[in-house]
Amino acid sequence: MLFFLLPLAGLVARAPWNDAVGQLSAPESRLAFQLSLLTSFSATALAVVFGVPLAWLIARVRFRGRNVLRALVTLPMVLPPVVGGVALLLAFGRRGLLGPLLAAAGIHLPFTTAGAVLAETFVAMPFLVITVEAGLRSMDLRYEEAARTLGAGRWYLFRRVTLPLVLPSLLAGSVLCWARALGEFGATITFAGNFPGTTQTLPLAVYLELETRPDAAIMLSLVLLLVSLAVLVGLRDRWLGAG
Amino acid sequence: MIEASVGVRLGTLDLDLELSAADDEVVAVLGPNGAGKTTLLRALAGLLPLDRGRVVLDGVVLEDAAAGVRVPPEKRRCGVVFQDYLLFPHLSAVENVAFGLRSRGMGRRDARARAAAWLELVGLAGQEEARPSALSGGQAQRVALARALAGDPRLLLLDEPLSALDASSRVQVRRDLVRHLAAFRGVRLVVTHDPLEAAALAGRLLVVEEGRLVQSGTVAEVTARPRSRYVADLVGVNLFRGRASAGSVTLPDGTVIAVADPIEGDVFAVIHPRAVALHRLRPEGTPRNVWLGEATGVEQSGDRARVRVEAPLALVAEVTAAAAAELRLAQGGPVWLSVKATEVSVYPA
Secondary structure, eight states: OHHHHHHHHHHHHTSOGGGHHHHHTSHHHHHHHHHHHHHHHHHHHHHHHHHHHHHHHHHHOOOTTHHHHHHHHHHHHHSOHHHHHHHHHHHHSTTSSSHHHHHHTTOOOTTSHHHHHHHHHHHHHHHHHHHHHHHHHHSOTHHHHHHHHTTOOHHHHIIIIIHHHHHHHHHHHHHHHHHHHHHOOHHHHHHTOOOTTTTOOHHHHHHHHHHHOHHHHHHHHHHHHHHHHHHHHHTHIIIIITO | OEEEEEEEEETTEEEEEEEEEOTTOEEEEEOOTTSSHHHHHHHHHTSSOOSEEEEEETTEEEEETTTTEEOOGGGSOEEEEOTTOOOOTTSOHHHHHHHHHHHTTOOHHHHHHHHHHHHHHTTOTTOTTOOGGGSOHHHHHHHHHHHHHHTOOSEEEEESTTTTSOHHHHHHHHHHHHHHHHHOOSEEEEEESOHHHHHHHOSEEEEEETTEEEEEEEHHHHHHSOOSHHHHHHHTOEEEEEEEETTEEEOTTSOEEEOSOOOOEEEEEEEOGGGOEEESSOOOSSOSEEEEEEEEEEEEETTEEEEEEESSSEEEEEEEHHHHHHTTGGGOOEEEEEEOGGGEEEEEO
């Protein structure tokens, strides 16, 4: 208990409360804030767009290699993020597998904001896919059957029945995904680098400022802690309420 | 008009039966739990593919396993009222009813207007915006019925439409259901395990047990001549099956029942509990069936008592409560049974 509480207490105790606003509104901090909000929300949006169909595919369609696909989707959750970053470099980097192709199309991902979004999506999307898939699995399939007897085709059925019924899971998954994207460090710094304004997100700024401006680092850490707490409280009914 | 032969294997259930139903009758599929009734209904609705057989509705082949023809459920004009209704929890009552109209391409305003009219028809005017969770069981049942009917189906399937209701609302809902069923133009099939419900809603019964059709006919026909232990128990009579010859029926275990009917061959024999007389001493006189048995249980209801007796054959006898008390049947012990040959009704198996 103490082991978990003490670091938090340290963070709160050492926080420069009298200059809190000043530290947070410093140009570097604000830049990191704006960038983090942009990249984490973009990553979440990408994860929803690609993750929901993926979750549906894994939950509902029987096909060869389904378990492999599920394992593959889960992999970034257990993979060290820095390894993810290296892997992304080797896939989308200049000399990566798709590098020449992307270069020919005029797309440059490493060390850009788009690259930061990609890194965050890679690491955070599994949280969304897993949560939505679980929601789809626990759904009463007979609602979909009822909808079919009422003339609903596949797309109408998905839009009017499946999606609304799985919405709580989708929301929870999105929040988790967003929180994970916001805190992403390893894959981002490896794949996208650490350039203020383009790829220096909040966690990266914390790490860097710890050397030069520790007060700012502490305040930024506190903000990230508050976000985590808010997510925890927001989703507590899902995890604790049922138990 | 529907004509179907349905062959489906599902786990331990092996459903294999034929049925046909015309537009001018309400048909009830009656059977114990696990008999395959719901499976049959799902197969007709297209929610479960047939392993064998075919389904033809109004001359249109909906499914033909041998020919590989299968119309998906959304293209069959088939309204289903599910056992627990399955109203979409995230939609209001009127949106639930409008769902089928919208999915088939009707505009939002028209669909809502039509759905509201249906709700009014089933007596739910003013409940349009209610969520399913806010509706009583009887109201939910009526929304489910309106939802199934709104799409103007040719085939209406109801799965245990009253079983989820408590006794107080059941009578009213059943009366309304009879009215709506009568107003519907098309094939009407009600699945139920409740014989009273079947008798109240339908004119013809199909009795299904273990995936097979064991008996069909009007309520009166089925109850007069049960062809299975299940129906016999529902009706409350003793049913035996054996071979008839020269005025007696021989059961598989060798017990002989004397009958008045000169029938020959494989038969059912029915003995009504009231036709069984009980005595502590061996009865004198004319009855030709006399057995010595043991009373193993007495159930009293009102001024009648039903007595289970283990004799060469297991029988239920119904006597007056006074007689049961006088014979001290509750204490068990040996008891004589007698049944007149003329009281045993016999018909071909």
